[in-house]
Amino acid sequence: MISTEPNLVLVGVNHKSTPVEIREKLAFNQVKLEASLEHLVSCPEIAENIILSTCNRVEIYARVDNTDQGIQLLKDFICDYHSLARGSLDQYFYSYCDNQAIEHLFRVSASLDSMILGEAQILGQVKDAYSTARAISSTGLVLNQLFEKAFNVAKKVREETGISERGVSISSAAVELAKKIFEDLENHSVMLVGTGEMAELAAKHLISYGIKTVYVASRTYERAISLAQTLNGCALDFVAFKEELHRADIVITSTAAPTFIIHKEMIEQAIHKRKNKPMFLIDIAVPRDIAPEVNDLENVYLYDIDDLQNVVNANMEERQKEAENAMEIIKEEVTKFNNWFSTLDAVPTIVEMRNRAEDMRKIEVDKTLKNLSHLSESDQNAIHQLTQSMINKILHKPTINLKKKTQSKDGHVYLKAIRHLFHLDD
Amino acid sequence: MDKISFNLSLFSYLVASVGYFIYLAYRRPLVSTCAGWAVAFGLFCQTVTIGIRSSQTGHGPYTTSFEVALFLAWLMVVVYFLTEWKYKIKDLGAFVIPLVFIVLLFSAFLSKETVLVPESEVRFWLTMHRTLSIMGYAAFSIAFAAGIMYLIQEHQVKTKKLGIMYFRMPSLEVLDDLNFKVIMIGFPLFTLGFMTGSIWNIQMEQPFFSWDLMRTLPLVIVWLIYGLVFFGRMITGLRGKKAAQGAILGFITVVGAYFLHII
Numbered sequence: 001m002i003s004t005e006p007n008l009v010l011v012g013v014n015h016k017s018t019p020v021e022i023r024e025k026l027a028f029n030q031v032k033l034e035a036s037l038e039h040l041v042s043c044p045e046i047a048e049n050i051i052l053s054t055c056n057r058v059e060i061y062a063r064v065d066n067t068d069q070g071i072q073l074l075k076d077f078i079c080d081y082h083s084l085a086r087g088s089l090d091q092y093f094y095s096y097c098d099n100q101a102i103e104h105l106f107r108v109s110a111s112l113d114s115m116i117l118g119e120a121q122i123l124g125q126v127k128d129a130y131s132t133a134r135a136i137s138s139t140g141l142v143l144n145q146l147f148e149k150a151f152n153v154a155k156k157v158r159e160e161t162g163i164s165e166r167g168v169s170i171s172s173a174a175v176e177l178a179k180k181i182f183e184d185l186e187n188h189s190v191m192l193v194g195t196g197e198m199a200e201l202a203a204k205h206l207i208s209y210g211i212k213t214v215y216v217a218s219r220t221y222e223r224a225i226s227l228a229q230t231l232n233g234c235a236l237d238f239v240a241f242k243e244e245l246h247r248a249d250i251v252i253t254s255t256a257a258p259t260f261i262i263h264k265e266m267i268e269q270a271i272h273k274r275k276n277k278p279m280f281l282i283d284i285a286v287p288r289d290i291a292p293e294v295n296d297l298e299n300v301y302l303y304d305i306d307d308l309q310n311v312v313n314a315n316m317e318e319r320q321k322e323a324e325n326a327m328e329i330i331k332e333e334v335t336k337f338n339n340w341f342s343t344l345d346a347v348p349t350i351v352e353m354r355n356r357a358e359d360m361r362k363i364e365v366d367k368t369l370k371n372l373s374h375l376s377e378s379d380q381n382a383i384h385q386l387t388q389s390m391i392n393k394i395l396h397k398p399t400i401n402l403k404k405k406t407q408s409k410d411g412h413v414y415l416k417a418i419r420h421l422f423h424l425d426d
Numbered sequence: 427m428d429k430i431s432f433n434l435s436l437f438s439y440l441v442a443s444v445g446y447f448i449y450l451a452y453r454r455p456l457v458s459t460c461a462g463w464a465v466a467f468g469l470f471c472q473t474v475t476i477g478i479r480s481s482q483t484g485h486g487p488y489t490t491s492f493e494v495a496l497f498l499a500w501l502m503v504v505v506y507f508l509t510e511w512k513y514k515i516k517d518l519g520a521f522v523i524p525l526v527f528i529v530l531l532f533s534a535f536l537s538k539e540t541v542l543v544p545e546s547e548v549r550f551w552l553t554m555h556r557t558l559s560i561m562g563y564a565a566f567s568i569a570f571a572a573g574i575m576y577l578i579q580e581h582q583v584k585t586k587k588l589g590i591m592y593f594r595m596p597s598l599e600v601l602d603d604l605n606f607k608v609i610m611i612g613f614p615l616f617t618l619g620f621m622t623g624s625i626w627n628i629q630m631e632q633p634f635f636s637w638d639l640m641r642t643l644p645l646v647i648v649w650l651i652y653g654l655v656f657f658g659r660m661i662t663g664l665r666g667k668k669a670a671q672g673a674i675l676g677f678i679t680v681v682g683a684y685f686l687h688i689i
Contacts, residue, residue, distance in 0.1 A: 183597035
């Protein structure tokens with residue numbers, strides 16, 4: 001029997017519902033993933049399934065015959081698989097069905113459910129989970145369609161909202177600023193003063209965006225040399241760097257010096273030597289390395305660690321706002337997907353309804369024709385044709401309306417009614 | 427006919443201005459594309475207007491105040507398209523096209539009477555003077571728009587208040603470079619226009635120094651401002667905020683000089 005209710009379910013845990021020490025126990029590793037998918041799809045209650053296991057979430061999406069039964073089965077499976085008792089874990093699981101499950105997947109793929117809103121990694125992970133499941137045929141028409149749709153939705157969200165536009169880490173905010181000052185980073189240079197870990201990270205980030213010339217200065221010259229080697233740059237000693245400041249478009253300071261080591265006059269001189277070409281100074285050190293008055297100089301932009309953190313916070317807030325726009329897109333897409341999903345339910349019902357009518361017609365016509373043996377064959381055919389076209393005419397409007405109605409919100413009520421009225425589930 | 431095409435171009439630029447503002451605020455790529463087509467259509471209509479008028483007078487659009495404004499607006503759009511093609515700064519439209527609209531709207535209130543200038547040596551110098559000057563002004567208008575964009579962006583980066591414009595507008599380097607290039611082109615054109623204007627004055631048999639102070643002094647100031655920016659760039663490395671401010675101040679003076687000129 002084909003179920004008429006939408007029967008998608010999702011069971012899972014994520015970083016919001018479950019602490020990491022539980023999550024790590026519930027994760028499926030890549031090696032055993034295929035066996036798990038195969039095991040699940042061999043259960044008669046489960047028609048299709050996909051397992052998404054990342055460091056922030058473990059989720060199983062499935063198409064099942066019975067929603068409640070399906071959810072219990074999936075929870076049991078996750079616990080049994082990891083040899084854990086279900087009782088203590090029940091509080092962590094969330095489960096959704098139908099619309100909510102669709103919406104959840106769209107939100108996950110579009111990175112609205114991520115720890116860092118708008119991060120790009122999750123979409124790749126969902127794609128991997130899908131292709132693993134597809135490769136061993138644990139998916140079918142519905143999950144294939146659902147996941148393909150989820151990828152489209154994620155793309156649409158990324159393109160039409162600014163959810164992943166703004167950097168939400170110190171280094172990405174710094175790179176963004178550098179690109180707003182210098183546009184193309186390729187022909188620009190960076191100088192590291194101090195070899196702090198965060199400065200190194202920021203420099204690597206800048207290098208990945210095309211910066212080619214790197215200078216490294218440190219109180220310990222050996223450290224300058226070793227970092228310069230890693231970054232493919234040039235080491236400077238701690239006295240020389242002051243004379244070379246004008247060569248750097250971007251300066252990142254991270255020394256442990258207790259007082260300012262770069263003063264307004266030094267930058268003033270550097271800017272003069274640079275013929276007013278702009279300089280971007282990033283002071284990651286605490287206590288600060290660069291005197292704040294430096295920012296008063298024209299064509300000089302100084303950001304300390306707090307400034308960058310403020311930028312990051314503001315960007316986070318902006319992403320949060322963009323998430324609201326993204327939700328509108330997702331709601332729209334859930335409705336669209338549901339329309340398709342519902343017509344899927346209407347087709348078998350329509351076929352069954354027509355078959356039922358045809359069967360009845362045949363039985364009744366045959367019964368009648370037995371008593372009318374004097375009729376010629378062509379007369380008998382005429383009676384067949386007449387009754388057939390009567391059936392078609394009678395069922396035409398219900399068929400059209402059922403297709404239409406199943407696309408509305410309460411479509412399954414109509415399907416249920418038709419199945420009930422025509423005794424299709426007997 | 428030329429009235430219809432004039433009104434159509436005016437309307438197109440209005441639509442495009444609104445479109446570019448929407449794009450600036452809401453980032454809808456389709457709106458920006460539509461605005462681009464509206465500008466192109468406006469330019470086409472304006473070309474028709476100029477063509478019809480020139481066929482009536484037998485010479486280019488530079489004799490009456492109306493023609494000068496019409497020609498300036500037309501050239502501003504041409505320079506805008508060239509810049510857009512070279513720099514791909516879509517948001518520039520939000521700053522330039524409203525300016526074009528204002529110039530054209532202003533010209534709608536000017537006398538549409540035609541003045542026929544017979545072919546002569548005087549006409550040649552008049553043509554040179556007006557054409558070169560207007561080309562210079564068109565370049566200055568782009569420098570003005572780029573300057574405003576620079577100041578907005580610079581203010582955000584300097585004060586560390588990164589608003590919505592921070593993400594939408596191009597980098598300081600690009601805006602500064604644009605400002606630099608258009609003044610590099612505009613200033614020599616304007617200078618040549620100024621010189622040919624003096625020759626024309628002589629041809630008109632007015633002594634070179636019969637300066638009408640009200641009319642000529644502002645132009646000298648305009649020349650000095652752009653000259654400072656131009657040579658400052660070349661020699662002292664003037665750039666960034668000061669260059670942007672120079673371009674804005676220069677353009678405001680141009681507008682002032684224009685009004686003094688037509689009174």
